[in-house]
Amino acid sequence: MGKINTVSLIGLGAIGAAYGSKLHLLLGDSLTVVANEERIQRYEDTGLNVNSETYHFHYQISDTAAAPADLVIFAVKNAELDQAIEEIGHHIGPNTIILSLLNGISSEEIIKEATGNEHVLYSMCVGIDAQRNGTSIHYGNLGRICYGEQNQSVSEDVLAVKELFNEAGISYEIPDDIKHSVWAKFMFNVGINQTSAVLQAPYSIFQNIPAAYDLALAAMYEVVTISKKVGVHLTEEDVKQYTPVLHLLSPKGKTSMLQDIEANRKTEVEYFAGKVCEIGKEFGVPTPVNEQLYKIIHVKEEIAKYRR
Numbered sequence: 001m002g003k004i005n006t007v008s009l010i011g012l013g014a015i016g017a018a019y020g021s022k023l024h025l026l027l028g029d030s031l032t033v034v035a036n037e038e039r040i041q042r043y044e045d046t047g048l049n050v051n052s053e054t055y056h057f058h059y060q061i062s063d064t065a066a067a068p069a070d071l072v073i074f075a076v077k078n079a080e081l082d083q084a085i086e087e088i089g090h091h092i093g094p095n096t097i098i099l100s101l102l103n104g105i106s107s108e109e110i111i112k113e114a115t116g117n118e119h120v121l122y123s124m125c126v127g128i129d130a131q132r133n134g135t136s137i138h139y140g141n142l143g144r145i146c147y148g149e150q151n152q153s154v155s156e157d158v159l160a161v162k163e164l165f166n167e168a169g170i171s172y173e174i175p176d177d178i179k180h181s182v183w184a185k186f187m188f189n190v191g192i193n194q195t196s197a198v199l200q201a202p203y204s205i206f207q208n209i210p211a212a213y214d215l216a217l218a219a220m221y222e223v224v225t226i227s228k229k230v231g232v233h234l235t236e237e238d239v240k241q242y243t244p245v246l247h248l249l250s251p252k253g254k255t256s257m258l259q260d261i262e263a264n265r266k267t268e269v270e271y272f273a274g275k276v277c278e279i280g281k282e283f284g285v286p287t288p289v290n291e292q293l294y295k296i297i298h299v300k301e302e303i304a305k306y307r308r
């Protein structure tokens with residue numbers, strides 16, 4: 001792949017709109033947002049408001065024919081991924097590079113398996129505190145997108161994405177070991193997203209009340225333990241590296257999981273505690289903190305359904 005000229009994006013929520021707005025400023029209509037008619041109608045009615053600027057993206061209805069894009073970006077929630085893969089299928093050709101900005105440790109494998117595409121890079125975003133209210137998105141920090149090849153090579157695809165991000169003004173990092181970085185981010189999400197959802201607490205609580213962050217740490221240490229069983233080997237150093245990340249987030253900001261709870265949406269608990277408990281069981285490692293978080297967050301989802 002030479003230069004990336006066309007990008008298709010699916011998922012115009014907090015993450016998709018935040019990074020999509022940067023790409024739109026660079027690419028104009030060469031950035032296509034793929035969605036069904038109902039969503040497109042909603043986006044066209046008001047435009048997308050990102051940090052008080054209104055954006056009108058170029059939209060394409062999901063089941064219409066399309067030329068493959070140079071780059072496809074997934075920015076939906078984990079439970080929405082299978083449907084999104086199907087709906088953006090026309091935009092994926094044999095040479096299309098794919099980035100998945102979803103949290104968790106499974107989306108890249110799922111995309112590879114479903115599409116047979118050989119240009120899926122491993123990626124995640126870190127240090128971003130994007131919040132969504134309907135079609136209005138606000139972020140204090142855009143953070144950076146960490147990405148790379150699983151085999152750690154600096155491939156043509158990696159370089160093409162680097163050029164795009166440089167031109168769009170999107171901060172990025174190409175870590176030496178992207179799998180390790182994805183797991184470290186997973187560890188942080190397992191801690192902060194889940195405890196924030198249970199405590200219904202914004203980042204300021206974790207920044208200022210050590211006992212609150214201790215709860216998150218207890219869940220994170222279970223990820224450190226299971227990571228050693230799957231050959232990733234997270235360490236105390238990885239845990240420590242996330243303390244400054246937490247302190248850079250906007251104090252009033254909320255994790256994506258707390259936003260889901262407050263908006264009565266299904267959360268990503270299956271992909272956080274659910275995954276930790278699954279791997280723990282496989283290797284005979286107890287994961288009591290995540291077991292409790294899993295149960296409590298499920299009850300919160302049930303309460304939301306009951307109230308609806």
Ligand SMILES: NC(=O)C1=CN([C@@H]2O[C@H](COP(=O)(O)OP(=O)(O)OC[C@H]3O[C@@H](n4cnc5c(N)ncnc54)[C@H](OP(=O)(O)O)[C@@H]3O)[C@@H](O)[C@H]2O)C=CC1
Pocket residue numbers: 010011012013014015016034035036039075076077078080083084087101102103104125126128129130131132255256268
């Ligand atoms: N928010 C944050 O600060 C961060 C989030 N993340 C991760 O990024 C991922 C996305 O999170 P976030 O942006 O917060 O989630 P949001 O819920 O804000 O956004 C997801 C968007 O995807 C849309 N969508 C779902 N299915 C489809 C589909 N089939 N076609 C088109 N659009 C679709 C949803 O539309 P609709 O509302 O109409 O259903 C929604 O707008 C998650 O994995 C999250 O964990 C990572 C880092 C930080």
Ligand SMILES: CC(C)(CO)C(=O)C(=O)O
Pocket residue numbers: 103125126127128129188189192193254255256257
């Ligand atoms: C790390 C954090 C909490 C913010 O970037 C996140 O990934 C999320 O809200 O899902």
